[in-house]
Amino acid sequence: MSATPSGTRVLVVEDDPHLAAGVMENLRAEGYQVSTAGDGEQALAWLGEQGCALIVLDVMLPGIDGFGVCRTLREQGNKHAGAVSHRARRPRGSRPGPGVRW
Amino acid sequence: MIARALRAEARVLEEQENFLALVSHQFKTPLASLQLSLETMALRTLSAEQSRTLIDRMLADLARMEAMVTQILESARLERGRVEFKSEPLELGAAVARVVAHLEERARQERIRISCDIGPGLFVVSDPLALDVVVRNILENALAAVTPLGGGSIALSARALNGEVELSVRDSGVGFRPADGARIFERFTRLHPRGGGGHYGTGLGLFIVHRLMHLGQGRVSAHSEGVGQGAHFVLTWPAAQGQRS
Numbered sequence: 001m002s003a004t005p006s007g008t009r010v011l012v013v014e015d016d017p018h019l020a021a022g023v024m025e026n027l028r029a030e031g032y033q034v035s036t037a038g039d040g041e042q043a044l045a046w047l048g049e050q051g052c053a054l055i056v057l058d059v060m061l062p063g064i065d066g067f068g069v070c071r072t073l074r075e076q077g078n079k080h081a082g083a084v085s086h087r088a089r090r091p092r093g094s095r096p097g098p099g100v101r102w
Numbered sequence: 103m104i105a106r107a108l109r110a111e112a113r114v115l116e117e118q119e120n121f122l123a124l125v126s127h128q129f130k131t132p133l134a135s136l137q138l139s140l141e142t143m144a145l146r147t148l149s150a151e152q153s154r155t156l157i158d159r160m161l162a163d164l165a166r167m168e169a170m171v172t173q174i175l176e177s178a179r180l181e182r183g184r185v186e187f188k189s190e191p192l193e194l195g196a197a198v199a200r201v202v203a204h205l206e207e208r209a210r211q212e213r214i215r216i217s218c219d220i221g222p223g224l225f226v227v228s229d230p231l232a233l234d235v236v237v238r239n240i241l242e243n244a245l246a247a248v249t250p251l252g253g254g255s256i257a258l259s260a261r262a263l264n265g266e267v268e269l270s271v272r273d274s275g276v277g278f279r280p281a282d283g284a285r286i287f288e289r290f291t292r293l294h295p296r297g298g299g300g301h302y303g304t305g306l307g308l309f310i311v312h313r314l315m316h317l318g319q320g321r322v323s324a325h326s327e328g329v330g331q332g333a334h335f336v337l338t339w340p341a342a343q344g345q346r347s
Contacts, residue, residue, distance in 0.1 A: 016131050016135065018132075018133060018135040018139075018159050018162070018163060019131065019135050019138065020136075021159070022135060022138040022139060022142060022159070023138070025142070025152075026138075026142060026146075029146060038250075064249070
């Protein structure tokens with residue numbers, strides 16, 4: 001990941017339009033180049049065509065959830081993007097999925 | 103007998119626990135959005151236009167939470183059976199028009215066209231508040247089903263039939279598996295977790311519709327050809343005396 005935000009590409013995956021807009025606006029204000037996806041499928045389709053340095057990933061998504069997105073990316077051998085979960089519901093006793101930092 | 107009672111109690115406890123977990127989680131999203139907007143306002147220098155956008159977003163988050171509280175209270179009231187149900191002749195077209203007027207702005211923002219083909223003179227027997235809640239919940243459910251598709255339509259029509267009045271609500275939304283047509287009215291059933299496009303279902307809206315329709319000697323049914331195929335809800339009330347058919 002680039003040390004400076006300028007132009008660094010970030011994908012925000014969030015199905016709530018208010019949260020998606022809020023996170024995107026703040027990252028843009030810091031100089032990141034931000035795209036958004038409303039669900040896991042959209043995120044994977046977007047990532048299939050373009051790369052990014054970081055994915056800000058909601059865990060509870062309609063369809064494929066955040067863990068499913070991480071798993072698919074790993075299976076596809078995508079090791080470029082780091083993923084952070086930005087407001088995960090962490091069930092008792094559960095552990096973060098592959099590639100996810102809480 | 104005792105074992106059965108214990109099992110029933112355990113089921114109720116489990117349902118309550120699920121309910122608390124679900125409701126808490128439903129509130130977390132608009133709360134997180136409110137917090138994000140407020141922190142953004144506190145930490146950044148914003149233009150008047152940016153501030154206005156954030157204020158509108160926060161007002162919408164509050165409205166979402168208020169709607170959820172209303173549903174939870176309505177559902178609790180129905181569960182305890184503390185409902186005084188009036189039976190009055192009510193004009194369906196006027197009741198629907200009031201709810202539609204209330205939701206039109208939101209529908210427009212989500213690029214959803216609501217068409218309403220209900221002639222005057224169709225009177226149902228119901229409770230005025232119950233009728234309002236039922237129509238509102240059915241329409242909000244339809245909006246939530248269409249919103250994730252980025253737009254679409256909701257078509258309302260009504261007719262008198264064999265001493266009853268039937269309201270048909272068709273949406274071009276996400277639909278559901280045909281087998282889920284009955285389950286959709288059970289408490290806490292949410293066929294599409296997190297609803298769509300920022301609408302926050304509690305899993306109570308259609309349960310309330312079902313209970314209120316039964317309390318008023320009416321009925322409701324839901325049909326869909328499958329996921330992605332839209333949905334069709336039919337509500338039936340007893341017609342008021344002197345109904346023109």
